[in-house]
Amino acid sequence: MIAAMIDLRSDTVTRPTPAMRRAMADAEVGDDVYREDPTVLRLEELAATTLGFPAALFVPTGTMGNQLAVHLQTHPGSEVVIESRGHIFNFEMGAMAVWSGALPRPIVTDNGLMEAAQVEAAIAPKVSYRTPTRLLALENTHNLWSGLPMDSARTRALTAVAHAHGLAVHLDGARIFNAAAALGTTAAELAAGCDTVMFCLSKGLAAPAGSMLCGSKELIQEAIRARKLFGGGMRQIGILAAAGIVALTEMVERLGDDHLRAQRLAKGLAELPAVDIDPARVYTNIVVFRLRPEEVPGAVEVAPSQRFVTGLNERGVLCGTFSATEVRMVTHYEIGDSDVEATLRAAREVLES
Ligand SMILES: Cc1ncc(COP(=O)(O)O)c(C=O)c1O
The missing domain is CATH 3.40.640.10 (Type I PLP-dependent aspartate aminotransferase-like (Major domain))
Known part of the structure; x- marks a missing residue:
């Protein structure tokens, strides 16, 4: 890995x-x-x-x-x-x-x-x-x-x-x-x-x-x-x-920073045609979104969420699948602004490959 x-x-x-x-x-x-x-x-x-x-x-x-x-x-x-x-x-x-x-x-x-x-x-x-x-x-x-x-x-x-x-x-x-x-x-x-x-x-x-x-x-x-x-x-x-x-x-006072980064992540993902997410429904540090299956490159026998997550893994970003079409990303203390931007770049790359 x-x-x-x-x-x-x-x-x-x-x-x-x-x-x-x-x-x-x-x-x-x-x-x-x-x-x-x-x-x-x-x-x-x-x-x-x-x-x-x-x-x-x-x-x-x-x-x-x-x-x-x-x-x-x-x-x-x-x-x-x-x-x-x-x-x-x-x-x-x-x-x-x-x-x-x-x-x-x-x-x-x-x-x-x-x-x-x-x-x-x-x-x-x-x-x-x-x-x-x-x-x-x-x-x-x-x-x-x-x-x-x-x-x-x-x-x-x-x-x-x-x-x-x-x-x-x-x-x-x-x-x-x-x-x-x-x-x-x-x-x-x-x-x-x-x-x-x-x-x-x-x-x-x-x-x-x-x-x-x-x-x-x-x-x-x-x-x-x-x-x-x-x-x-x-x-x-x-x-x-x-x-x-x-x-x-x-560590309690800083949690708002995680929420701001989750918002930034959600807004960036919402700009990608393959991603179905309403940033207004991202409330705290957990970002769950759906992928439009036909817009996710890769082998059709593999679930779209898995294709996307594997592509991100190969680019140094780890996140989890929630279902065949849903993905979850969670922000936390070790995720900074540059990590959010790098994740969005990687997501764009995977979906445009
Ligand atoms: C809402 C909620 N409750 C309970 C738990 C269980 O916590 P633990 O993994 O420490 O058993 C989790 C873990 O992810 C959780 O998200």
Whole structure:
């Protein structure tokens, strides 16, 4: 494989910043299963305060944070209402069924945003012969809808209807700080009304690993037990938490730069006849676009998105296919203005070859 110079596959590909590496080297550590790692405890307090929750727990991955929330707020045989392209439903290996015996109740939308009336209609009546609905799962930003942010008014409307029917609400806020930057608000405002929220330190914020699950003191106490059950009890992870503290204190403010570069990328791509994209629908750092198959050079037995991505790879640009005709590019800390321009030049070359 050609050494990639520009990696737009995901905002997870970033390497720790120099400040993170220094903090990791200097981190004070202890055994976190005994809750004796001072750096982890500091990160957990910072995360809880930042999101406006009483408590938080460091978990190895976003998937584990989401699935702990599902596990603690459902019971076997109950349903989770979720937008049909939600990450928890589509990309977590059926974990809600495997670990919790829960079933998704997907809601199809035409723009990624559920309406309160749709959620209400998806909740089973409380009668003895219907599968009980226990949880509403939200996602902000919404990955598969091109990083779509959801404003706090909608979150409050959805949580209100869920709570009125006795459901808990979990927010998959893997990229909640991107949503906050795009909407000009705070992550705490966007999480208000939810019972639990998970956010990732290792996506746009550039930490090497780790996510946080926020909730009530009681729920987080239970989550410590369940994290061990899921195999996520770790030891001297102050090494990782130290990078997480740098992520939260130094890497949030710059996310708007990633959004501007995603806009520039979208506008440049929109000028190419083979690309179908509306830059007004690129909201944060995720750029998803469709290719017009007949306009993409190469062997017809290969999917158009794959032909295009292979052509870019050969020119030192990495990105991913979403479907036979869809491609995803994600901007992040290691992508500068010149990388965006080089990507657009490479895209033009591939499509005009
Ligand atoms: C919206 C969303 N939620 C959850 C996750 C899961 O995070 P992890 O890869 O850390 O398990 C991802 C990962 O891409 C994501 O995009």
